[in-house]
Amino acid sequence: MPDSQAQLTAYARSLGIAIDRMDDGVPVLAVEFTREVEGRPGALHGGAISGLLETAGYAALRAKLDSDDRHPQLKPINITVQFLSTGKQKRTYAKGRITRLGRRNANVSVEAWQDDRERPIATAIMNILMADGAG
């Protein structure tokens, strides 16, 4: 667990994103509502939500790759974020699910929620390139 925490990027740690718990081997990430993630007064910034989703997507993929003893560099190809409802002044969680894991690229879907796991406030689909060695 401390290892996984250290794997979060400087950006994620600086924004206050941390691993809340492991759920079936997949890290659930969380961020508190602070000034650093506030957009419109009293609401979570869309960019901060995107950052949380993206970090959770990488964390889910990294956990799976570690368990397969694969250690490629991860490079973003693209991300599409759907914003479903306003993020309120509450703790926000995010968890990724690997929808396809290939040799060179992975497709990961991510959900972010607050009170109710069944009512996500935002979702994302990410394509991630896995480059082995120096590539």
Added chain:
Amino acid sequence: MVQPLPPFDPKQAAQFFFRHGHSGWLGLRYSDHGEDWVELELPWREDLLGEEARHMLASGPIISLLDMASGMSIWTTRKVFTPIATLDLRVDYQRPARERSAVRGRVECYRITRSAAFVRGIAHDGDPGDPVATMAGVFMTIARDPRSAQHA
């Protein structure tokens, strides 16, 4: 009667927007604007890095930069600040930003309907012809709450 407000000025608004919250934390700065576009700058910062070994900017701040430039391009095009909500944002990453260089996000609002605003843009680190990322987004304009009319 309320005096009509002067048209939305992104340069002026930036001074207010970027003092607070997430965009303040990122250190976003106004860079340039036109009739229907706004360019903002995200300065280089060590604590915004992605994977340590690679010493490159994380992609999260680039989304924030483009999201903020999107909103401001919509207000600049409409000439008025109205509440909007991001519905959908897509970012395609072409290449990592150069080490230690600021990244600029330039977004244009190319179409506005009664309820939606469509934007597209790029992130670049000096040469707009060689972008770091391209983006497209849709925003909803939030209609004035009818309950607030009686207070107006």
